[in-house]
Amino acid sequence: MKQILAIGTGGTIASQKMPDGLTPELTADQLLEQVPQIGGFCSVHCIQLFCIDSTNMSPNHWLQIAACIKEHFWQYDGFVIIHGTDTMAYTAAALSYLIQDSPKPIVLTGAQKPIGSDSTDSKINLEDAFRCACSELCGVMIVFNGRVILGTRARKTRTKSFKAFSSINYPELAYIQNGHVLSFIRPEHRGVPVFYDKMNPRVALMKMIPGADSQLLAYLLDHNDAVIIESFGVGGMPSYQGTEFYDIMKQAISEGKTIVMTTQVENEGSDLSVYSVGSRLKSQLGVLEAYDMTTEAVVGKLMWILGQTSDPDQIRRLFYRPVSGDILYPASEA
Secondary structure, three states: OEEEEEEEEEOHHHEEEEOOEEEEOOOHHHHHOOOHHHHHOEEEEEEEEEEEOHHHOOHHHHHHHHHHHHHHHHHOOEEEEEOOOOOHHHHHHHHHHHEEOOOOEEEEEOOOOOOOOOOOOHHHHHHHHHHHHOOOOOEEEEEEOOEEEEOOOEEEOOOOOOOOEEEOOOOOOEEEEOOEEEEOOOOOOOOOOEEOOOOOOOEEEEEOOOOOOHHHHHHHHHOOOEEEEEEOOOOOOOOOOOOHHHHHHHHHHHOOOEEEEEEOOOOOOOOOOOOHHHHHHHHHHOOEEOOOOOHHHHHHHHHHHHHHOOOHHHHHHHHHOOOOOOOOOOHHHO
């Protein structure tokens, strides 16, 4: 019987109704008491790291989760992280960079309804997650609503319904049916995991809207080491204020700041080469392009990279190096 470590962090699944709304209260042990069938196919030990609403999740929490898995990695066959749904995709992406090439499954799951609700999705999600943790899958993944999604490709796309997560620009790894894990893709690994214990949280995100003020970008660049810009369509920056956006970006890059261009469109990714408003950002400024990466993955990857180096050439090299299937890009970037 496989040995699985369950790591409790809180979330809706562990919440109870309080006067001011749902609040995480239950531990991982208390949750698993309500799903006794899991004990029929694996042996589970629980650690409660914290019990928070995932809105309060931070890079420091990601480092604590990664450190816990590192400490216990060789004692267990798999890991299940019980987590709130709102930032689960960010955590899955971050852990994909903090724990690379894991030969063991590291599974995140949670629920849209608390485990005490009459119509909860928590029990089936927990059972499915532990079945995946006992499977031949490997690396970081989200298990939710019968689907298995690569950690770097997940996004919460529904706020209420049970099909909360989608796999963006990448096929689902597997699905679970009648207690069986039906695998389509098995992520590659090198046999021995590589753990990291540093992240730089000085990363900001700017979502472009028509008429956006360039001084907002200037402020974000002044107060961070990297800024991700979610632009329109395949990507580009407006020129209605002359060259202000361009000049602000040029100055910031000359000062060693990192700028990544991505798209706010969910599917198919960016391509800055298509329009003039985007092409010169790469050819003249040398901004980085996210291509088909999710914003959640870009956030985690930049925090991980900037935790290792501040050298612009190394940042570029690491950004375009695929990690856990996070990016597909033209060979010219290799």
